[in-house]
Amino acid sequence: MEIFYVFAGLTILGLLAYGLQIWAVRSTLKKNTGVLEYWSDGIKCPSTPLLHHSHPPVSILKPLKGLDDNLFDNLESFCVQDYPEYEIIFSLQDYNDPAYKVARKIKDKYPDKDISVVVKQCNAGLNPKINNLIPAYDTSKYELILISDSNVMVEKNYLKEIIKHMDDPDVGLVSNIIRGVGGRTIGSVLENLHLNSFILGSVCFLDKFLKMPCVVGKSMLMRKSDLEAIGGFKAVKDVLAEDYIIGKKMHKKGKKVVLSSHMIKNVNEYWGLKKFINRHTRWGRLRWKIGGIKYLTELISNPVFMSFLPMLLWEFSRTTLFFALFISLTKVAGDLYLGKITDSDSNPLVYLLSPVKDIIIGLIWFVPILSNTVVWRGNRYLIGKDSVLSPCPDTGMWSWRYRLVDAIRARIA
Amino acid sequence: MLLCDFHIHTKYSDGSVELRRTIDLFGQAGFDVIAITDHVVNGDNGIGKLAHRFRLSVRENNFDEYISNVRQEAERALDKYGMLVVPGVEISKNYLSSEKSAHILLIDIKEFISASWSFEKIFLAAKEQEALIIACHPHHMSDFSRETLFLWNNRDKYAKYIDAWEIANRDDVFNVISLKKYPYIANSDFHRARHLYSWKTLLNCEKSVESIKQCIRHNKGVAITLFRN
Numbered sequence: 001m002e003i004f005y006v007f008a009g010l011t012i013l014g015l016l017a018y019g020l021q022i023w024a025v026r027s028t029l030k031k032n033t034g035v036l037e038y039w040s041d042g043i044k045c046p047s048t049p050l051l052h053h054s055h056p057p058v059s060i061l062k063p064l065k066g067l068d069d070n071l072f073d074n075l076e077s078f079c080v081q082d083y084p085e086y087e088i089i090f091s092l093q094d095y096n097d098p099a100y101k102v103a104r105k106i107k108d109k110y111p112d113k114d115i116s117v118v119v120k121q122c123n124a125g126l127n128p129k130i131n132n133l134i135p136a137y138d139t140s141k142y143e144l145i146l147i148s149d150s151n152v153m154v155e156k157n158y159l160k161e162i163i164k165h166m167d168d169p170d171v172g173l174v175s176n177i178i179r180g181v182g183g184r185t186i187g188s189v190l191e192n193l194h195l196n197s198f199i200l201g202s203v204c205f206l207d208k209f210l211k212m213p214c215v216v217g218k219s220m221l222m223r224k225s226d227l228e229a230i231g232g233f234k235a236v237k238d239v240l241a242e243d244y245i246i247g248k249k250m251h252k253k254g255k256k257v258v259l260s261s262h263m264i265k266n267v268n269e270y271w272g273l274k275k276f277i278n279r280h281t282r283w284g285r286l287r288w289k290i291g292g293i294k295y296l297t298e299l300i301s302n303p304v305f306m307s308f309l310p311m312l313l314w315e316f317s318r319t320t321l322f323f324a325l326f327i328s329l330t331k332v333a334g335d336l337y338l339g340k341i342t343d344s345d346s347n348p349l350v351y352l353l354s355p356v357k358d359i360i361i362g363l364i365w366f367v368p369i370l371s372n373t374v375v376w377r378g379n380r381y382l383i384g385k386d387s388v389l390s391p392c393p394d395t396g397m398w399s400w401r402y403r404l405v406d407a408i409r410a411r412i413a
Numbered sequence: 414m415l416l417c418d419f420h421i422h423t424k425y426s427d428g429s430v431e432l433r434r435t436i437d438l439f440g441q442a443g444f445d446v447i448a449i450t451d452h453v454v455n456g457d458n459g460i461g462k463l464a465h466r467f468r469l470s471v472r473e474n475n476f477d478e479y480i481s482n483v484r485q486e487a488e489r490a491l492d493k494y495g496m497l498v499v500p501g502v503e504i505s506k507n508y509l510s511s512e513k514s515a516h517i518l519l520i521d522i523k524e525f526i527s528a529s530w531s532f533e534k535i536f537l538a539a540k541e542q543e544a545l546i547i548a549c550h551p552h553h554m555s556d557f558s559r560e561t562l563f564l565w566n567n568r569d570k571y572a573k574y575i576d577a578w579e580i581a582n583r584d585d586v587f588n589v590i591s592l593k594k595y596p597y598i599a600n601s602d603f604h605r606a607r608h609l610y611s612w613k614t615l616l617n618c619e620k621s622v623e624s625i626k627q628c629i630r631h632n633k634g635v636a637i638t639l640f641r642n
Contacts, residue, residue, distance in 0.1 A: 066642045098640070105494065
């Protein structure tokens with residue numbers, strides 16, 4: 001019975017932490033209404049028209065690799081920004097990349113926009129995204145740069161909303177909260193559920209309660225001078241979590257890292273289950289290598305998984321089953337509420353899959369502790385402290401291990 | 414070069430993705446030309462009757478609606494993605510034996526053609542409409558349940574009607590088409606989103622229906638590519 005009480009206690013603790021995450025998300029979203037001002041006659045109005053924010057020109061750097069779901073619309077959403085002066089640089093490593101054709105089509109569709117497609121092989125480091133960004137950065141014209149992933153779609157006022165933070169010279173980096181949209185297959189439904197609960201909640205929680213910069217690289221706005229001051233892209237060319245490290249370095253330099261309440265969409269439509277598992281195994285490894293012992297708290301903050309453990313480790317009884325079901329339903333309700341306040345496009349019934357997702361995530365949690373290799377965009381690396389990458393050796397124990405894994409995979413395929 | 418796929422199914426027959434979403438899927442991926450080719454199944458046997466009953470086939474009574482919706486979506490696709498969408502059907506003569514079965518793509522079709530008609534009648538009706546006639550998956554495949562061998566086995570009789578043969582279909586490649594030096598194209602036989610990544614055709618011609626038909630018929634400036642992400 002003691003085992004049950006221990007796990008029940010940890011589960012309740014996890015549920016409380018989840019409650020705090022929801023609070024943090026609400027509070028972050030309320031920042032929007034927090035900046036409301038009043039007209040002289042007392043009527044509430046948005047602050048933007050009154051504050052006269054400056055609109056400095058900005059270079060949007062878009063590293064592209066392969067076809068993301070909704071790629072055309074994602075890229076197009078940056079071409080129709082309600083912003084006076086900006087350039088978009090689509091950057092690729094290879095003319096044969098299928099994203100090249102999409103980038104060219106976008107450029108042809110908007111001949112009056114300042115769009116360039118840069119195709120240049122760059123092998124500066126082991127992080128393929130940084131390798132892709134360096135040629136775009138070298139081409140960019142403006143002091144403000146916005147690094148934006150290819151799988152995000154934004155609203156027309158996105159640039160205006162994030163660049164206003166740069167009015168404060170102490171701000172070094174602005175990132176955004178993201179929400180997953182568009183799930184049409186089981187993998188993408190689970191992905192969106194996870195983005196809209198754990199990822200969204202954690203980012204807002206760290207920002208609000210722990211004042212920790214937790215930058216998600218899907219949208220990063222900064223000045224070139226600030227980036228150069230922390231060593232430029234070369235300082236992060238060999239790390240997996242370049243976004244987190246850039247945020248951390250900015251913070252260390254005394255610059256503010258701001259989490260904008262303007263929400264951007266991460267469109268995930270046709271993911272398979274394997275892609276979902278692969279991504280979160282990689283992200284898990286990354287957090288394990290960066291957070292160390294703090295990574296353990298992630299398991300506790302997964303109340304659904306914790307509530308199922310007594311059934312496995314103690315006994316399968318009515319008490320343990322009802323407890324697990326009660327916690328699962330509470331979590332479903334919490335996710336549903338988060339979905340409501342973030343204007344999620346998901347069918348409410350989809351949230352019933354939330355406990356399944358949490359159990360899968362709970363199982364994935366153990367993988368980073370057992371293995372320190374990561375496969376990213378087809379390349380295999382060893383991952384070290386602070387997510388520093390090193391090539392997977394071709395000889396010795398590693399090579400045999402992966403040859404065996406590859407042989408098994410080939411046989412199954 | 415135009416990136417093309419001329420063999421695509423939607424929920425009008427046995428595809429799992431709606432017409433609009435299918436077009437968006439190809440448009441978002443940067444395709445230049447696609448043909449929507451839902452099944453028109455022969456209703457003269459049990460298999461065909463089941464297909465009709467479960468609405469896995471375009472029928473004479475919804476053909477006009479089907480073509481009109483494809484044309485409407487084609488306008489949207491051209492405007493939004495600069496992608497040309499051509500209406501078509503896949504005439505599906507299904508029998509228990511793969512030796513008797515045949516599937517034929519009719520691209521740029523205007524009037525309904527029944528799959529229950531004889532092969533000659535189908536080919537002549539298609540020629541009258543100036544539709545492009547493609548023999549689908551004509552040889553042995555990795556998934557033998559989809560095999561349709563009739564046209565290949567009777568190629569001496571029917572090759573004269575056929576504008577091109579599928580040299581590759583989704584993951585299968587039919588080297589016999591190459592050996593016989595027949596005109597060729599490659600298609601996905603798209604039914605699910607994952608089929609986007611499969612064999613495709615590259616055409617070196619103008620992006621217009623007439624140029625594309627001529628290019629395939631003359632089989633000059635045609636290449637195939639395995640489209641992968």
